Amino acid sequence: MIVKKRTIPIKILKNNALLRRLPNNSSKIPEIMSDLAKRMAGYRGEQALDFHLSKLPEKDYHIFHGLRLTNGIYFFQIDTLILTTRYALILEIKNYAGVLYFDPVCNQLIQTNPAGEEKGYANPIEQANQQLQELKKWVNKRNIPLPIEFLVVISKPSTIIKTTPNYTRILQRVKHVQYLNSEIEKINQSYKELIDTKEIKRISHQLNKEHQPETFDVLNYYKIPFNEVKTGVICPSCHSLSMKRQYATWYCQTCKIANRDAHYQAVIDLFLLNNDQPVSNHEIRQFLGLASRTTSLKILLSLNLPHTGTGKGRRYLPPPRYQDIPHIDIQLY
Ligand SMILES: [Zn+2]
Incomplete structure (x- = not known):
């Protein structure tokens, strides 16, 4: 059973929002595109596991994707954790293609990719082992008597x-x-049953509760000032930034389509680029390019966003788990 489903990593969503809104001549685009390509490859590698995991008997395997826990000092992230009544299993997933050489002397992984280029990486066995050590401390602290195992999974059968x-x-x-x-x-086969399903449920609840979603201040990371980002509502059809609002509908000045919800993506983009921080009606109005305060307030109310403060001090927060909302336009590179 999937206890914590896999979601599109926040870094992918934010890289994507930034590419949507940077001027075409921005010198940062190649770097962001290259980072996004790596992150997408990693994400696809993780997705490649789903088919295999779906064949495991549901009730015996409790699966967590992208768990991020803290040991009080720093975070440790586990690609996939499988919890059973006998043991816990950490899966570290790698999507590398070509030839992988595990170098025991330098404790490094050397990849020769299909183009013949060599690249070095940290040894994933070591990475998974560190996660194991951290998780061990986590379970010991909570008196959970489960042994922990790990596997490094290579998601491409041809590697x-x-x-x-x-x-x-x-x-x-x-x-x-x-x-x-x-x-x-x-x-x-190596382990006998150590806990019951009731205990598994208790641990699952604890893991979900202690999961810390990843954060990523994308503009700060790429050293891009907010005023370099293109504001406005993007046309869902031709992707131009020329939507104008009239009588509760957005009209594209370029391809002439009409759309009632085109503002939604823009509001989400604002949150993604603004490091998930609360925003005011004024900031949203400016970002959407609306002349009227009442119109932007109407839009904000229709989105039913969580908020704090009252009157002029009101600030709107991103919807909970907004990275999971399916109708965000994710243009995967
Ligand atoms: Zn258009």
């Missing part, structure tokens, strides 16, 4: 995995996605 002969034992922790379920079967 070739190599190492030196005396290091092959370590590679037992690295599996191609198509062997994930049989590996889980093997782990099942």
Whole structure:
């Protein structure tokens, strides 16, 4: 059963919102596009697991995607955690293509990609092991008697995995996605039942409660001042920034389509670019390019956003879990 579903990472949503709203000649575009491409590849790699995980018997496996917990000092993030009555299993997912060489001397992963270029990465076995150590402390603190295992899952079946002969034992922790379920079967054999399903529910509740959503101040990260961002409502059809509002409807000056909800994306973009901070009616009115305060207030009320303060001091907050809302236009690169 999926206890915590996978959502589009906030960094992808924010990179995407920024690309939508940067002037075409911005010097930052190549860097943002390259970051977004890497993040998308990672996200697709994680999605590649879903088919395999969906074959596990629902009631025996409690699955958490993208859990982010704190040890009080820093955060640790687990791509996928599988909780059973016998053990907990951490999956560290890598989508690298080509040939992967696990270098035991430098404790590094060297990828030769399909274009023949070499790239070095931190050893994912080490990464997963660190998550294991942190999760171990987390469960010990809460008197949960579950052993923890980890696997590094390579999401592309065609990726070739190599190492030196005396290091092959370590590679037992690295599996191609198509062997994930049989590996889980093997782990099942190694442990006996330690807790009951009631206890699993209690732990699941605790994990969900302690999950800390990732934050990302995208403008600050790329050192882009807010006034460089293009404001206005984007046409959902031709993507130009020429929507004008008349009688509760947006009309595109370029392709002439009419749309009643085109402002929604713009409001979400404002939150995404403004580091999820509360905004005033005035700020939203300026961002949407509306002349009338009453119109922007009407729009704000129709969106039913959470808010704080009253009168002129009222500030509107992003909708809860707004990254999950399906009708945001996600233009995946
Ligand atoms: Zn248009």
